[in-house]
Every structure is written in C-alpha cells, then in structure tokens.
Amino acid sequence: MKNHTIIFDNPVSISATTTIAGPKEGEGPLHKYFHNIIKDDLLGQKSYELAEIKMHIYAIRNLLNNAHLTQEDIDCIFSGDLLDEIIGSNYTMREYDIPFFGLYNACATFGEALIMGATMISNGVMERVICSTTSHFSTAERQYRNPLELGSQRPPVAQWTVTGAGCSLLSSKENSKIKITSATIGRVVDYGVTDANNMGSAMAPAAMDTIITHLKDTNRDLDYYDLILTGDLGQAGVRMLTKLMKEKNYDLNITNYDDCGVLIFNTEFQKTEQGGSGAACSNLVFNSYIYKQLKLGKLKKVLLVPTGALVSKISSLQGESIPAIAHAIAIEVM
C-alpha cells in the first residue's frame, strides 16, 4: 500500500459481468449494452423491496450461468445496497450458500466491493469472488425522501436512483485481459452541503480528494487514463468536480472525463433532472457499456470512481450535512 492506494502486484481479472436494468434505464442511451432489461419494476412481487431482492438473486444466478459456474465455485460475495440494514443483499444471500460480507458505502459500495474482492484474489486468499450491488428508484425514494404516493415535485438538482442489479466476477481461474491494477480507498469528506436532494454537490469534493490522492500515489497525470469515470455525480456534480479540480490545477476539460449518472439517462427526454445515482449506477454502467469498450479495446485504461453520499433519513431530518466518500479503481487492458 502506498499512502491510500493498493497496487495489485498480481493484477486481478474481471472475468465476467452481468447486469439487469430497470424499465427506465432500459429506455436510456445504454439500453443495447445491458444484459437484461426488466419490463415491470415490481417484477410481479408484492413490494418494491422484494422486487429489488429478486433482481439481485437473478443477477447472481445469471452471472453463474454465463460463467458456467455453480455457487460452490465462489469463495465469497461482497455485496451491498441502499436499503436500511442492506436488507436487499441480506435476503438475496439467504438464497445462496456462499460466504457473505455485507458492505455499505452508499453509491460507492460497488467500488468498495471491487477493492475488497481484488485484494482477496490478488493475494491468493480466494480464487473467485462476486462483487454485486443493487438499487431501486421506488425503494430509495420512499426511504430517503417521500412516500411515492405523495407525488412530490422533484427539485432541479435532484438525481434519479437507478433501478438495477449487477455483478462482476473476479477470478484467478478464468483469465481475462481486463484487470484491476490498483485502487485508492476513499476517506470521508464533508463540505457542509445539507440539501438531501443535492447529492452531486455533496459527493464532488470526495471524488476530487480520491482522484488527486490516486494520481499522487501512483505518480500519474490525468491523461494516463483514456477515461476517468465518476459514479454518481450527475450534471451539477460534474460541473462542481470540474471546477474544484481546476482550482487544484487538474483540468478535467482536456481529459476524457465522464460520469455514470450522466451516461445512463438522457436527462432531457427522460426527466431525470441531473441524471442517475444509486448503488447500481456505476455498477450497471461499468459492467455493461464500459466492460464492452474494454473488451473491444476501445478503452484501455479506465479509472472508475464510484461516489457515495453517506446520509440517512434520520441524519437529514436532524439537519446534518452530507458526508461523502469515493473510491478509485484502475482497470486496464493487459
């Protein structure tokens, strides 16, 4: 470990991925990249929570099927979601006999899972792990903000929680040219934003902190990567990050910089305000579109930076500001 960055001496293969996208996501710009798109976001269940669990169960099953593996082949699963007490992952894992670590770094949880999983594989502690996350617009909206039935108006700074589930298989048994080569673990950053609707602005400082730490720890410039991809900033957050980085003499305008929350929706036509967010946002975009670009060689060095706003309904109601975290994962074709 160099400062906050783990360098994987044995780069870790991302051997397979799978995604299940919600109906709205399936109508967005990345629709042709998703492995599965569901038509009914209740999935025939009695509650949106059960629908989110079902998506997660299916995503793991699909990954195992695609990779011609059974659950006995998996050493551990690193999972999390946005539901209180991550019940989405807990109830999913009831269906599998796989050792389980539950994680929570809000929308950055997918990054956390990749770092933990890659550490296990790179050091030979485990041979195959699954990293998975989910989120669901209808469970998140009513948990963090208002009952859906209220039909509350969404402010222009709001983001749209992505409905979906996705998994990555990290493996030392199934080689892939797409590898995790290093990762920077984020710390909690709080610039004092208190508007629970304005997550992008709260998360941008954390993204800046982690990206700059990563570049310093690895002795790299921004242009080392063909793509720097934040997770959940949305359009306002992207502008905020660009401005903050500029003040520190890092110019994201002359780099290939993008954001999963911006990529996943056509914000103008889909009325998603600033764009997507949620524990499934960076997961869905990476495991479908970006993984495909890496496979095709159109991208060779990507820095994925999932970002998380570490709030709850209670902390918002108690008037607390929004702490945030971002993890950075370097993924390279080699």
Added chain:
Amino acid sequence: MKNHTIIFDNPVSISATTTIAGPKEGEGPLHKYFHNIIKDDLLGQKSYELAEIKMHIYAIRNLLNNAHLTQEDIDCIFSGDLLDEIIGSNYTMREYDIPFFGLYNACATFGEALIMGATMISNGVMERVICSTTSHFSTAERQYRNPLELGSQRPPVAQWTVTGAGCSLLSSKENSKIKITSATIGRVVDYGVTDANNMGSAMAPAAMDTIITHLKDTNRDLDYYDLILTGDLGQAGVRMLTKLMKEKNYDLNITNYDDCGVLIFNTEFQKTEQGGSGAACSNLVFNSYIYKQLKLGKLKKVLLVPTGALVSKISSLQGESIPAIAHAIAIEVM
C-alpha cells in the same frame, strides 16, 4: 482459503484494544474490565445518534493515544454499526482522515471487520488497521422496535442492545502475542423465525453453521479451544445453539462455551431479559475482558463467533423471517 476458512499464514497481532461502555454496561459483571464507562448515555448531545457518534470518535482517539499513534499511522478503518445507512460510522469518519470501508453484518459486523483487517495485515497489503463498531440501546430500540417514549413492555425473549464503542488495532508493526490465526466467513442462514424480539433463536442456527464449518475446515474438535464465545445469542439463544449442536453430535456442555450477550449483563438484577446484543456486544466483551484473559495467559485459544440478525424495520413490518449470519475468528496466544 480452505472451504470457508482463511488460514493466516502470517498470524495477525491484535496490538491494542479500547472500549467505552454505557452506564448500564458499566454496572454489569464486566465493569472492571472496560477502559472507560460513560455516566450519561446522551454524552451531552442533542440526540442518541449524536451520542453514539461521539462514543465512536472517542474510542478511536483513545486507541490512537494508548498506542502512541496518530491517524497518519493507520492505513484503513473497517467500521460499522446498527444505524440505518451506518451513519454512526459515516459521521465518525468525517472527523478522521483515514481511508474507510463501511461494513454491515448487523451484530456480526465486528467479526467481519476483524476478518477483513486481518487479511490486509497478514498479506502485507496494510501495516495497521482499526476495526471498530458501536451500538446504542436508545438508537437501536427506536429504530428497530418502538419509540422510547411509548414505554413498551419488553417480551421475555427480548435482548438488550449494548451501549458502547470499541476498537481493535491490528498491526504488523507492533507485535503482540495475541494473534488472529484463522477465520471462517459465515453464510446467511434462515430458519424462519419471524419474531423481531426473538433474535437469539434466529441467530443460533447461523452460529451452529459457522462453528461446525470452522471445525471441519480446520480439522479441529470443540476442545481445541479453551473458550468458544458466541456474540449475541443471549440465554435463550445459548440453549437453542446447545440443542442444535447436540443434534449434530457436538456437545457444547462439555466444552468451555459462553456468550458475550450473557456475560455482559447480570440479566436477573439488570432486567435485560435474555442478555445483551448489538454491534458493540462482542466488541466490548472481547476488547476488554477476553483480551485481558489472553494477555494474562488465562485463555490461550479462543474462537470468537459474533452473530448478526439481518433484519430492518421494513422487513419486520413486511412479515419477513429473520436471516442471520455468524463469523468465526480464531484468536490464539503464540
């Protein structure tokens, strides 16, 4: 990794510990072992949530002070708590510039943190990590069950959420004879218990699954350990586990078996029904009393088995049964 068990080829030193216990815990049988006991469970704060955060901030500070370290010496912190979206840990980590992984396995979170941290140290990925958890009776009670002001009667199967915070320092720099030698990662087990007050019965099957898996993976018998110590089963859960294990031909009655939830309170005089539970329960008992016994050589081989009930208020209200998990950590004097 052997089946579900990680064998640490380089056993990992638990170099320092600290605990902060609540007022009720401070009147219990282990009072003389806690490093600090608070008199006011609000700690002068406006809310119990803020009090829980304050305890966590103090616990980390105390650990650093006792070990003569600063936060720059710590590579990463693995933390979690029972609050929705683990805000107890998130807001704590806002006060420190330490890379942070947020964890959630309910009351088994302390075990999860020890396993992840030990993996990082054993493989030379990190040099010093802190594993910490907290819980608070008054935040947990109102979150999972009823508003405190209601004064609801507690059923006889209930357990009492421990108020406290504790930390372990795992280090490759500060040698200790107390070492983590192996660990078994739990899977999610659900025997169909639906009573959110009866956590002990819900968690006992998970404890059984992990203990038996651990013994098989390591080729050991129960009597290899001088003490097998579950985390949060309470008296009813202990009876349930003893019965379940007996059916599988493992006799806990002829072994030195105990439970942190039973040890931490005098259930008869303190009116805590079945005993303690909570993310701080196994943490407080291990980091004070057990660590002291290991230091004195009175215990030499302990299997710590924190257990977690993976529910939320929503899953209980939606009538779901209670999935549970247990992790096992072998701690030996060597």
